[in-house]
Amino acid sequence: MADTNTELLVRRLREAVGAEGVVTDAQQQAGYTRDWLGKWQGRVPVVVRPADTTETAAVVRICRAAHTPIVTQGGNTGMSGGATPDASGAQVIVSTTRMNRVRAIDPLNNTLTVDAGVILAHAQDAARQAGRFFPLSLGAEGSCTIGGNLATNAGGIAVLRYGNMRDLVLGLEVVLPDGRIWDGLRGLRKDNTGYDLRGLFVGSEGTLGIITGAVLKLFPQVSARATAWVGASDLQQLVALLERLRAACGERLLAFEMLSQDALDLVLQHVTDTRAPMAGASPFHALVELGDTAPHGLQDMLEQALAQAMEDGLIGDGAVVAASQAQAQAFWKLREGISQAQVRAGPVVKHDIALPISALPAFVAEAGAAVRDAAAASGLAARVINFGHLGDGNLHYNVLLPAGLAPEAVKAATVLLNRAVHDRVAAFNGSISAEHGVGQLRRDELRHYKDPLEMEMMMAIKRALDPNLIMNPGKLL
Ligand SMILES: Cc1cc2nc3c(=O)[nH]c(=O)nc-3n(C[C@H](O)[C@H](O)[C@H](O)COP(=O)(O)OP(=O)(O)OC[C@H]3O[C@@H](n4cnc5c(N)ncnc54)[C@H](O)[C@@H]3O)c2cc1C
Incomplete structure (x- = not known):
């Protein structure tokens, strides 16, 4: 983007959302342009913070007219770099954090309707105050947003009982890549009127549109543990x-x-x-x-x-x-x-994998041998840090490398270790991405392992909804 075009874009965005809705100062942008792990660093001319759905739609229309890619960001707690822009300076971040209203609660229908920027812990609180329970629970619940939870199909610790985010949503409101607003905020448990459009946006990682609102399922309060x-x-x-x-x-x-x-x-x-x-x-x-x-x-x-x-x-x-x-x-x-312990201990090669529960013992035995071989081939001492949500078959099968290892050596070891672990995952009919999303971290791995026909269908959906490819390019697909 030429400077004058950038200035024009920023001016239009400021007109659409007001001065309090744009962040142009590089220092103030720092919390948005870098992911919390410090793995990815991007650059943008502006972070836009619309206050509601109408403003979000206006922002998308302006960006579309300017051919400017949009990176949607919620709480910026993702693990896969999905919310971090690239370093070109040609993308903008649309942050949902000002859209943080609880819109409605219906205790008899057991539903909670919220803006997408509502923090997960606040949604849990709103449910509790109405004598109900919203079960999604994960370590980042004090900062991550409902929109981010939906866009990554977050899992966490209670999936075994309540399912993941896909199972916890009944309706969505989405600003499409052409700036139109899809109002699918229905609180229905049965609705067989065609394709599952809501399901398309769950797990879409900001590549199909901006989720601006959601109807969530509530449950009876858990009073004893x-x-x-x-x-x-x-x-x-x-x-x-x-x-x-x-x-x-x-x-x-x-x-x-x-x-x-x-x-x-x-x-x-x-x-x-x-x-x-x-x-x-x-x-x-x-x-x-x-x-x-x-x-x-x-x-x-x-x-x-x-x-x-x-x-x-x-x-x-x-x-x-x-x-x-x-x-x-x-x-x-x-x-x-x-x-937290992993961050302090040294470089970690992370794997967020899902397997049939019955296959976990055999997988862990085989993957352990494969990791030992790959580490020996790189001449490194590697330690497997294996933990996860066994109740739903999701392992965080991570490999800790020696502290202080040079970044190039970490990069080279990552390629070998990913292949060693993900080949075993594929052999056991598992998934290389269970709950943290693909983002930019696993994009190449996805292309390597996903059935080409499935990739083709996903690309067809992407092109149908976002023909100009402006929604979160470089992520997922
Ligand atoms: C300590 C810790 C523990 C964690 N534990 C778990 C866990 O147990 N289970 C789990 O699943 N995750 C876990 N996570 C990962 C993370 O919290 C989740 O991925 C969370 O759902 C991301 O929400 P967010 O609002 O921070 O999204 P962001 O990080 O801002 O964005 C994540 C992705 O969603 C997209 N996105 C965000 N908002 C929207 C929107 N409104 N519309 C469209 N796209 C959007 C972004 O473009 C990006 O691709 C953990 C993270 C931390 C830091």
Whole structure:
């Protein structure tokens, strides 16, 4: 873009959203142009912050007329660089953070209608105040937005019970790439009037339009919880325990998280105020949580189910049921501290993968061997940090490289390690992108592994909705 064109664009955008809706100062843009991991750095002439859907539509029309690509951004907590612009200076960021109104709540229909820029924790609060429960829960819930959750089809810790974001949305409002507004804000559980248009935008990572509003599903409030830490001598034990708890506790099983001993050690080493829940080491650990609308009996149910599992030889290394809320929180701190611990420990090659739950033990054995071979080929000491949402088959199968390793060496090792892990994922019929999105991190990997016919159908949808390819170019596809 020539400078005069850029100036004209910024002027038009300022006219559309007002002075408080544009950020042109490079220092003030810093929180938008860089991702939180510090992996990607982009450059834009302007960050636009529309206050509502009408302003968003005007912004899109102006950008379309100027052939200016749009990178939509919510809370900027994504893990795959999807919300970071490129370094050309030719793209603009449209931030949804000023669109943060709870629009309506309907307790009888169990729905909550919000602007896309509403922070996830605020949506949870709004549901709670109405005596209801919005179950999406993840480490970034204090900063990520409903629009970002939808655009990445976020998962988190309760997918096992409630599904991921795709399962939690009934209606959407979207500004299309030509600036028209699609009002699909319906709170219906049945609507067979044709193609699932709503589903197209879930997981679209800003490539098909800007989500500006959503109707979310609510559930009865969970008034009691029981939490336990379990040690296992192999992964097969945890897979068997998951099945056992599903049978014994049914819908009450809210979370079944897994950490390898290496992942736990990393947290104990790098995160303050943490300590191991049980004496001695176990190859694998599980953090299990039950929840119920009825306040009594949950603790007993969990204790009995675990005692029976131990008696039957399902659990090798024991279990502890949290005796207080503080102890339960201490367990969760260990699970949630892994991201932070990894950042402190050194360069990490991340894999966000999904597998059939039954295939997890065999996958982990084979992938471990493949990683060892790939690391040996690069002459590196690599440590697998394996953790994730075992209850829904999602592993964060990460590889920690030596601290201080030069960026070029990290890059070279990443290529080898990605191939080693993702080839095994493909062999087990899994997915190389489970909940963090493809963004720019896994775009090349997606092209390598996705069925060409599926890629062709996705491109056909992209071209039909965004023929000028202005929505988040360089991401996902
Ligand atoms: C500590 C931590 C823990 C996390 N744990 C989990 C977890 O357990 N599970 C999980 O799934 N994720 C997790 N994440 C990742 C992240 O929080 C989610 O991907 C979240 O859904 C992103 O929301 P956001 O508003 O920050 O989106 P952003 O990061 O701003 O954007 C993400 C993508 O969505 C697009 N987008 C954003 N808003 C819109 C919109 N309104 N319309 C169209 N496109 C849009 C962007 O263009 C980009 O492609 C975690 C992140 C952190 C930092």
